[in-house]
Amino acid sequence: MNATVIEGHGLKRYYQRGSEVVRALDGVDIEIRAGEIVSVLGPSGCGKTTLINVLSCLDKPTAGALMVGGKSVAGLSEEELVEVRRGVLGFVFQQFSLLPTLTVRENVELPLLFLGLRPDRAWTDEILASVGLTDRATHLPRELSGGQMQRVAIARALISSPRVLVADEPTGNLDKSTGESIIALFKRLASETGVAILLTTHNTVFAAETDHIITLQDGRIVSDIRPSDPQRRHQPSQTI
Numbered sequence: 001m002n003a004t005v006i007e008g009h010g011l012k013r014y015y016q017r018g019s020e021v022v023r024a025l026d027g028v029d030i031e032i033r034a035g036e037i038v039s040v041l042g043p044s045g046c047g048k049t050t051l052i053n054v055l056s057c058l059d060k061p062t063a064g065a066l067m068v069g070g071k072s073v074a075g076l077s078e079e080e081l082v083e084v085r086r087g088v089l090g091f092v093f094q095q096f097s098l099l100p101t102l103t104v105r106e107n108v109e110l111p112l113l114f115l116g117l118r119p120d121r122a123w124t125d126e127i128l129a130s131v132g133l134t135d136r137a138t139h140l141p142r143e144l145s146g147g148q149m150q151r152v153a154i155a156r157a158l159i160s161s162p163r164v165l166v167a168d169e170p171t172g173n174l175d176k177s178t179g180e181s182i183i184a185l186f187k188r189l190a191s192e193t194g195v196a197i198l199l200t201t202h203n204t205v206f207a208a209e210t211d212h213i214i215t216l217q218d219g220r221i222v223s224d225i226r227p228s229d230p231q232r233r234h235q236p237s238q239t240i
């Protein structure tokens with residue numbers, strides 16, 4: 001069995017909205033292993049974005065225990081959380097967030113420049129090849145299709161060799177066949193590099209292609225399965 005890269009127990013995230021408490025996450029137990037593609041499914045407002053933001057240390061849980069890259073993140077300062085994110089996680093942003101005046105190569109290398117690191121040309125070439133963008137390296141974002149822009153965003157997330165790639169609805173803005181090609185790319189990346197991929201989607205067809213399918217409802221896990229796992233795991237949410 002592959003190593004666990006993210007593990008959460010009893011995760012809760014409550015928001016105060018006026019006099020009302022919104023239980024966006026309400027007691028979630030979750031394990032993400034190296035090299036697996038995890039899709040988080042469920043109706044709008046069920047807590048998908050909240051869950052991946054908590055798991056990727058962009059948001060702090062109201063309660064619960066969380067281990068990221070083998071380390072407990074409870075009580076870490078914002079600076080320490082930045083270090084954990086940098087060391088373990090790569091983010092693919094929904095709107096791609098590409099800088100329009102930079103080429104594909106420069107956009108992909110941008111996170112390294114922010115860290116004051118010198119990009120290694122051969123490594124960038126390798127990443128660009130892995131997402132099928134070698135022939136687009138000198139193009140500007142406006143010269144790309146939506147699927148190509150999404151692949152630039154994925155390449156940029158991969159440049160720092162994360163253990164987990166996090167993507168909130170990576171196929172949400174793409175047509176069916178482009179979405180399928182992104183899922184195929186994720187599968188190849190996960191099997192070739194061992195990176196885990198944590199994504200949210202509304203598309204049950206895409207989710208069915210992934211290794212680990214988690215369905216949320218009202219902030220709780222109502223189904224947690226690894227379809228190819230002989231001991232198919234079904235984990236109803238805890239009742240409190």
Ligand SMILES: Nc1ncnc2c1ncn2[C@@H]1O[C@H](COP(=O)(O)OP(=O)(O)OP(=O)(O)O)[C@@H](O)[C@H]1O
Binds near residue numbers: 022046048051
């Ligand atoms: N900052 C916030 N303050 C108050 N409530 C919030 C906040 N962020 C999210 N929520 C609420 O938490 C719940 C879960 O929201 P979340 O964004 O995680 O849902 P989602 O499953 O990602 O939905 P979608 O499929 O529409 O993206 C919703 O009821 C939402 O209104």
Ligand SMILES: [Mg+2]
Binds near residue numbers: 048049
């Ligand atoms: Mg969402």
